[in-house]
Amino acid sequence: MRIRRLLVANRGEIAARVIRTCTRLGIESVLAASDADLDSLPARCADRVVRLGPAPAAQSYLDPAAVVRAARAVGADAVHPGYGFLSENPALAAACAEAGIVFVGPSVASLHAVGDKLTARSHAVAAGLPVVPGGEAADLAAARAVAAEVGYPLLVKAVGGGGGRGMQLVRSAAELPGTLALAVSEAAAAFGDARVYLERYVASGRHVEVQVLGDGVSAVALGDRDCSVQRRYQKLVEEAPAPALPGHVHEAMAAAALALAAHLGYRGLGTVELLYDREQQTFFFLEMNARIQVEHPVTEMVTGLDLVAEQIAVAEGLPLRLRQADVALTGHAVECRINAEDWADDFRPAPGRIDRVVLPVGDGIRVDAGVQTGSVVPPHYDSLLAKLVVLGADRADALARARAALELLRVDGVVTTAPMHRALLDDDEFAVGGVDTAFFERFLADRRAPAGVS
Template identity: 65%
Template structure:
């Protein structure tokens, strides 16, 4: 029986619907914090109560700490679930919740600070014994020049306060370093209010593999790996669990490292340790930790049979972990496609509008997380994600076949989506082999463009 009776959901879209589903099963009342654009959304209809938090623009609603916390206090919520994106990793929200007597379903303020600042996260990773990508902080051009002599080109400049693939710049030639640093600092200040940047070696053939962590402040366990290497401009498009084509020793080392990092922080809650696998050196490096639930959490739920939102709530209530590492059993393979309202044939141009038809397949091993139905409006103000199609099979091959069939069966009209892109991806021999690197999708797009021009 949950000790939390009422939760304010400070988010929107499919993750709000997802959180409502678990809360209803646990007997927890849900209040949706919604902007003007979302007052008639599916999540608003499913929640027990809706509270308006401001105009459609994110800065005036979902990104406004004061409005979000005021809404939680107004509806007498015991707890607040931040979902992902928006304020989910914002230590100011966590502190404001604590000051207002509202339980924040997530890590502590100190832990959010420890992993939200990328330089602090790197230092903590080193203290925990994890390898990090060679590089360091850049305070001036001379720092950058010294570092680039050490790590070589290409190099990657990252915003200390960045995340979600934003605030990154590649340097291919030392001569371009000064102007690239200047642009990176300006963008970091504009996007995150923090001009600090750091520079590290760019791994030319790398895979983005992450480890799901669950911890209660005393004990930490892992829930396996995910591969998120199919990316465009550092934004994930396809995720799968477990990560394919890793040696047992490398997989074990990565999972152990992620647990060690969580234990070092005395971490509490759900978290994801993101790692970069260097394919040429057959090693891995710590990238960052996401102190929240991930968009791609369903593939982990599929292979381990847990409800990760329920686990988040349980830990937030102060309960110790109910499972040991030995009790976590992994079954089969799961793949998720992010279905976005965008036209992949026109440089992924956003496609907001009214949904005139939305039909998704059902059947064994098929799951759809979505907030759209026929008649839904996809507003232009937010992320373009409209649905996640997740399949689970006994093997990766079975999951791929099931996903291909499910993609063909999806029907979304009124808006343009990337469904055809995903269907083409599933037929690509490179993806079918598994273990693609982060540059794979760029090559896939180039090949698709050539086929169109010669078609």
């Protein structure tokens, strides 16, 4: 079916990103916006705007019924959920199907299969992927039994979670009861699902992920990304391809991701997240994200593909428009997430009015922004303002271009993390490439940012 009118059920930079592809494809875009976003940059870019609900996300962006009502009200053929919010919620996909509206994302079955982390682990095992040793912790006794088998340190993770919420590090048996209770409480509050499980903590691990695209029959791998620069399990910088990995590891990771996609009969965009153990030089399955990722632009830069366009084509029922042999990676891409946060004050959110925005331009520079001069950054949502993405001939060239672009970037009126990124790209350890997920804490320990600089 040809999609002619698409409801964008999201906000900020990803909403503007989806609208941009809709415009190029000749698809009418309708932004479903909360009261806080009715005059946002995406609202000004869309062909139409429909009110979704009040500013709190629970009453707007997280309400499947409100999204479907909005889609019906404007006669939308399809809904694109972006990332976050309801993007991986089977209830929205099912409600869209019941209403005869195309959900631009995986099937309800796939969302169920990978949305529950324990179920996803079982599917990964069935597909032949190695998983981090661990198991479900239904109560403290079960947790102690798993811990005795796995050993310390270990991670407590939310079964229905993601983005680091409900995830806690346990270093010893004495810490287990309190940390387990905290993780259960966080999981229940964030996801409405208090279940948690335990995994061995890999101290020298790298977070590497493989982008896959499937049509339900076949799938292709679109290269990998390194997302190891994280703070409290939230990604800050991403690169494609993952640096400092042997060629056979890239190939093995791609093969593992394709095996899982084939096992699931996967349709749409998905990301298979893997943990690479630098000491053992092996990798484990972590989870699969059944949506477009925040960091998808680095993959687009090195492949030359428009992943939103490919999502839409698959949602229209078309077979894949490319084969694995057609996928060629050119150069190296780096993405810096620019957030409205004060990194000098423990990354305190910094909502407010933006007085001026100056975005860098030039060869190999791309900025996916959700704000402009005069935009108001509301306190209700994630603080991501824009993503600065650069493509270079190789990693050294990409880092040099990123440094130059960051010097040109200006956001006045609110404090941002741009100064942090400037310092990070100048760090000697990062420059070498292949840092582990503990790198950023070491980076912070060695530096102090000047307060209030943006």
